[in-house]
Amino acid sequence: MNQSKRYLDIVRDIRDMIRQEKIKPGDRIPSERELAETMQVGRSTLREALRSLELLGLIETRRGEGTFLSDYRNHKLVEVLSTFVLQDNQSHEDVWRTRQIHEMAAIHEICQNEAASQMKIWDSFRLRLEGESFQREDFVRELMVLSGNRLSLKIWFLLKQYSGNPYDGTVSSEEIDRMNDILTAIERQDADTAIREFKAWSEWLQKERIRNGNYS
Amino acid sequence: MNQSKRYLDIVRDIRDMIRQEKIKPGDRIPSERELAETMQVGRSTLREALRSLELLGLIETRRGEGTFLSDYRNHKLVEVLSTFVLQDNQSHEDVWRTRQIHEMAAIHEICQNEAASQMKIWDSFRLRLEGESFQREDFVRELMVLSGNRLSLKIWFLLKQYSGNPYDGTVSSEEIDRMNDILTAIERQDADTAIREFKAWSEWLQKERIRNGNYS
């Protein structure tokens, strides 16, 4: 049964270990030699599993220090994927659209939720919006969190990395107006308008990035 | 600069080699020992790179035969990431909703696509619908495929498995009517109606499963 692909078992074991031991992003996992012994495998085999996870950005290794569970901000994998998996426009487009799917679904979900419209969060949201150096990413992530779907949030977070940090940078004054409009529509629970305006902003942002050559 | 992470260089070298030598999916790539020699690198280090690519589904290794390039479109990225993202404590509700998100987005996408409405596929679709033992899953999968978003399709496929095979079984006569209505709305490019009816069917189906105790 377990004839070949032992390193795949190790990948699964490591995943289970991370769950059971409740290792959080940033935490250190046992050393290679230690893991190899407890799992009764050779160190080189164990390393094959670790390097695979590292290429995916799930772990981070630092020579002389150890191996750490990645905090999901490691984007070494973007390089690999953009040159390997995502080498055609179709795949790029898919990532972009799929991310949009989750974002618009989040807005839709928030609008459906009765309680959301009555929350005080929108005021504080606007307050931060006016503040200095408000990050574009914070705006979208906040919406994803408010949707209440943690799985969708996780998927979105991954897709965001794969699409070349689409929300890098701080918002301009023009964007603040756009965001305010979106928030107002959400408060009114007007999903159609909110989504339409969000989509407009998203596509405006994309054009802006292309104009500035901010690929990745 | 390139002090550490030699296996990453190998990953890139292999990619370049594949491009230069015009190796196509299904073709065999040089053996590990051979590659290690030409790249002036140890075999274990080379294997770390190969196993990483294998985990991503970019290559396929068969003991005693060799290593083969696989179709890059069949990359396993989503599958691997899902084992880490889809944790056991993930609420059933989130999985269910996220799957719905992708399904409704697919329908929306199809309706947006001008060409789709003029395709002949809908007739053959209906024909199969009338036939014997049409599987529920086929209906939804077909829609996902027609959306043209391969990534969304992959994610959906995983979520479907994770949410306990929600589309097991064949369609009843009542469901055929529902599906016909959905298809008609899609043909009219009436996304709102199509999605509403799909949602209605989806939730009816869920209740039906609960009634029959078809959990999982």
Add this chain to the structure above:
DNA sequence: AGGATATGAGTGGCCAGACCACTTTCAAAA
């Protein structure tokens, strides 16, 4: 001659041991 069998080369799977380069720690020296 033809089919079954044995053999050997080639391949990936895995392991043990050995260095190296690097970071951390902590005790000894200033």
Add this chain to the structure above:
DNA sequence: TTTTGAAAGTGGTCTGGCCACTCATATCCT
């Protein structure tokens, strides 16, 4: 007290070996 440096621990890499498996070839038996 501060500085220094040696030791322990870690990941990075290579070597060489053995195993299990596949396949093509040669060999043997009928």
